[in-house]
Amino acid sequence: MNPSPPTCASGFGPRACPRANLRTYRRSLVALGLPLAVGTLFFGCAVGPNFKSPPPPPVDRYTASPPSETTGSTNVLGGEPQHFLSGADLPAEWWRLFHSRPLDDLIGRALTNNPSLRAAQAALVAAREAVAAQRGAYYPSVSGGFGATRAKTSAQLAPVPANNDLYFSLYTPQVNVAYVPD
Numbered sequence: 001m002n003p004s005p006p007t008c009a010s011g012f013g014p015r016a017c018p019r020a021n022l023r024t025y026r027r028s029l030v031a032l033g034l035p036l037a038v039g040t041l042f043f044g045c046a047v048g049p050n051f052k053s054p055p056p057p058p059v060d061r062y063t064a065s066p067p068s069e070t071t072g073s074t075n076v077l078g079g080e081p082q083h084f085l086s087g088a089d090l091p092a093e094w095w096r097l098f099h100s101r102p103l104d105d106l107i108g109r110a111l112t113n114n115p116s117l118r119a120a121q122a123a124l125v126a127a128r129e130a131v132a133a134q135r136g137a138y139y140p141s142v143s144g145g146f147g148a149t150r151a152k153t154s155a156q157l158a159p160v161p162a163n164n165d166l167y168f169s170l171y172t173p174q175v176n177v178a179y180v181p182d
Helices: 018-044 094-098 101-113 117-138
Strands: 141-152 167-178
Touching (some): 094 101
Antiparallel strands (some): 141 167
Protein backbone atom coordinates (compact mmCIF):
# COMPACT_ATOMS: atom_id res chain seq x y z
CA MET A 1 0.00 0.00 0.00
CA ASN A 2 1.46 3.37 -1.06
CA PRO A 3 1.22 6.24 1.37
CA SER A 4 -0.59 9.30 0.04
CA PRO A 5 1.38 12.53 -0.50
CA PRO A 6 1.19 14.99 2.37
CA THR A 7 -1.65 17.46 2.28
CA CYS A 8 -1.97 20.87 3.85
CA ALA A 9 -3.99 19.37 6.69
CA SER A 10 -1.28 16.81 7.52
CA GLY A 11 0.97 19.52 9.01
CA PHE A 12 4.29 18.91 7.27
CA GLY A 13 5.40 22.58 7.37
CA PRO A 14 5.14 25.54 4.97
CA ARG A 15 6.67 23.67 2.04
CA ALA A 16 3.78 21.23 2.02
CA CYS A 17 1.31 24.05 1.25
CA PRO A 18 2.86 26.58 -1.14
CA ARG A 19 -0.47 28.32 -1.84
CA ALA A 20 -1.19 28.88 1.82
CA ASN A 21 2.37 30.12 2.31
CA LEU A 22 1.93 32.62 -0.55
CA ARG A 23 -1.34 33.87 0.95
CA THR A 24 0.33 34.38 4.32
CA TYR A 25 3.19 36.25 2.65
CA ARG A 26 0.76 38.55 0.83
CA ARG A 27 -1.18 39.23 4.02
CA SER A 28 1.98 40.09 5.94
CA LEU A 29 3.11 42.35 3.10
CA VAL A 30 -0.22 44.22 3.16
CA ALA A 31 -0.16 44.32 6.97
CA LEU A 32 3.30 45.93 6.86
CA GLY A 33 2.96 48.07 3.74
CA LEU A 34 -0.39 49.69 4.48
CA PRO A 35 0.67 51.34 7.78
CA LEU A 36 3.93 52.48 6.18
CA ALA A 37 2.12 54.11 3.26
CA VAL A 38 -0.46 55.79 5.52
CA GLY A 39 2.27 56.97 7.91
CA THR A 40 4.27 58.43 5.04
CA LEU A 41 1.24 60.37 3.85
CA PHE A 42 0.51 61.76 7.33
CA PHE A 43 4.11 62.67 8.15
CA GLY A 44 4.54 64.27 4.73
CA CYS A 45 1.63 66.60 5.47
CA ALA A 46 2.79 67.54 8.98
CA VAL A 47 4.45 70.76 7.75
CA GLY A 48 2.43 72.91 5.40
CA PRO A 49 3.70 74.70 2.29
CA ASN A 50 3.83 78.05 4.14
CA PHE A 51 6.23 76.80 6.85
CA LYS A 52 8.84 79.31 8.02
CA SER A 53 11.71 78.15 10.18
CA PRO A 54 11.97 79.96 13.52
CA PRO A 55 14.76 82.52 13.95
CA PRO A 56 17.86 81.42 15.85
CA PRO A 57 17.92 82.28 19.55
CA PRO A 58 19.62 85.57 20.45
CA VAL A 59 22.87 84.36 22.03
CA ASP A 60 26.06 86.38 22.42
CA ARG A 61 28.19 83.80 24.28
CA TYR A 62 28.82 80.08 24.48
CA THR A 63 27.55 79.64 28.01
CA ALA A 64 24.22 80.56 29.57
CA SER A 65 25.88 82.81 32.16
CA PRO A 66 29.06 84.86 31.87
CA PRO A 67 32.22 83.14 33.16
CA SER A 68 33.47 84.03 36.62
CA GLU A 69 36.38 86.44 36.92
CA THR A 70 38.44 84.16 39.20
CA THR A 71 38.98 80.47 39.78
CA GLY A 72 38.80 78.64 43.06
CA SER A 73 41.73 78.71 45.46
CA THR A 74 43.40 76.17 47.74
CA ASN A 75 45.71 76.43 50.75
CA VAL A 76 48.84 75.17 48.97
CA LEU A 77 51.83 76.82 47.35
CA GLY A 78 50.61 78.44 44.12
CA GLY A 79 46.97 77.78 45.02
CA GLU A 80 45.83 81.40 44.96
CA PRO A 81 42.94 82.20 42.59
CA GLN A 82 43.63 82.96 38.94
CA HIS A 83 42.12 86.01 37.28
CA PHE A 84 40.77 85.94 33.74
CA LEU A 85 41.29 88.93 31.46
CA SER A 86 38.93 88.57 28.54
CA GLY A 87 39.93 90.45 25.41
CA ALA A 88 43.56 90.92 26.56
CA ASP A 89 46.27 90.67 23.92
CA LEU A 90 48.75 87.84 24.48
CA PRO A 91 52.38 88.08 23.41
CA ALA A 92 53.74 85.71 20.76
CA GLU A 93 55.88 83.97 23.39
CA TRP A 94 52.99 83.51 25.83
CA TRP A 95 54.74 80.79 27.83
CA ARG A 96 57.20 83.38 29.19
CA LEU A 97 54.34 84.82 31.27
CA PHE A 98 54.73 81.81 33.60
CA HIS A 99 58.35 82.80 34.47
CA SER A 100 59.36 79.13 34.42
CA ARG A 101 62.93 78.38 33.33
CA PRO A 102 62.25 74.63 32.69
CA LEU A 103 59.24 75.51 30.53
CA ASP A 104 61.29 78.09 28.60
CA ASP A 105 64.05 75.51 28.01
CA LEU A 106 61.57 72.84 26.92
CA ILE A 107 59.82 75.10 24.41
CA GLY A 108 63.18 76.42 23.18
CA ARG A 109 64.35 72.85 22.44
CA ALA A 110 61.05 72.07 20.73
CA LEU A 111 61.34 75.13 18.50
CA THR A 112 64.95 74.42 17.51
CA ASN A 113 64.19 70.77 16.67
CA ASN A 114 60.98 71.63 14.85
CA PRO A 115 61.25 71.82 11.06
CA SER A 116 60.94 75.26 9.59
CA LEU A 117 58.28 76.37 7.16
CA ARG A 118 60.63 75.71 4.24
CA ALA A 119 61.22 72.15 5.43
CA ALA A 120 57.47 71.59 5.74
CA GLN A 121 56.92 72.94 2.22
CA ALA A 122 59.70 70.68 0.91
CA ALA A 123 58.03 67.70 2.60
CA LEU A 124 54.75 68.63 0.89
CA VAL A 125 56.48 68.85 -2.51
CA ALA A 126 58.09 65.44 -1.90
CA ALA A 127 54.72 63.95 -0.97
CA ARG A 128 53.10 65.39 -4.11
CA GLU A 129 55.88 63.95 -6.27
CA ALA A 130 55.46 60.55 -4.61
CA VAL A 131 51.73 60.66 -5.39
CA ALA A 132 52.47 61.62 -9.00
CA ALA A 133 54.94 58.74 -9.28
CA GLN A 134 52.37 56.29 -7.93
CA ARG A 135 49.77 57.52 -10.42
CA GLY A 136 52.00 56.16 -13.17
CA ALA A 137 50.93 52.66 -12.13
CA TYR A 138 47.47 53.40 -13.54
CA TYR A 139 48.78 53.88 -17.09
CA PRO A 140 49.81 51.01 -19.37
CA SER A 141 53.50 50.28 -19.63
CA VAL A 142 55.05 49.21 -22.93
CA SER A 143 58.48 47.67 -23.31
CA GLY A 144 60.26 45.93 -26.11
CA GLY A 145 63.32 43.90 -26.71
CA PHE A 146 65.30 42.24 -29.45
CA GLY A 147 67.67 39.34 -29.16
CA ALA A 148 69.97 37.79 -31.77
CA THR A 149 71.77 34.48 -31.30
CA ARG A 150 74.28 32.72 -33.55
CA ALA A 151 74.68 29.00 -32.88
CA LYS A 152 76.06 25.82 -34.41
CA THR A 153 74.08 22.65 -34.89
CA SER A 154 75.59 19.57 -33.30
CA ALA A 155 76.39 16.90 -35.85
CA GLN A 156 75.55 14.16 -33.33
CA LEU A 157 72.06 15.47 -32.63
CA ALA A 158 70.88 16.49 -36.08
CA PRO A 159 71.64 15.24 -39.56
CA VAL A 160 73.98 17.38 -41.60
CA PRO A 161 71.99 19.69 -43.88
CA ALA A 162 72.41 19.38 -47.64
CA ASN A 163 74.38 22.62 -47.88
CA ASN A 164 76.71 21.60 -44.99
CA ASP A 165 75.73 24.77 -43.14
CA LEU A 166 75.91 23.88 -39.44
CA TYR A 167 75.58 27.51 -38.28
CA PHE A 168 72.25 29.24 -37.86
CA SER A 169 70.94 32.57 -36.51
CA LEU A 170 67.97 33.04 -34.21
CA TYR A 171 66.27 36.46 -33.97
CA THR A 172 63.79 37.08 -31.16
CA PRO A 173 61.76 40.33 -31.24
CA GLN A 174 59.63 40.93 -28.15
CA VAL A 175 56.93 43.45 -27.17
CA ASN A 176 55.40 43.59 -23.68
CA VAL A 177 52.30 45.61 -22.79
CA ALA A 178 51.12 45.60 -19.18
CA TYR A 179 48.30 47.45 -17.42
CA VAL A 180 46.30 47.22 -14.23
CA PRO A 181 42.66 46.33 -15.00
CA ASP A 182 39.96 48.26 -13.15
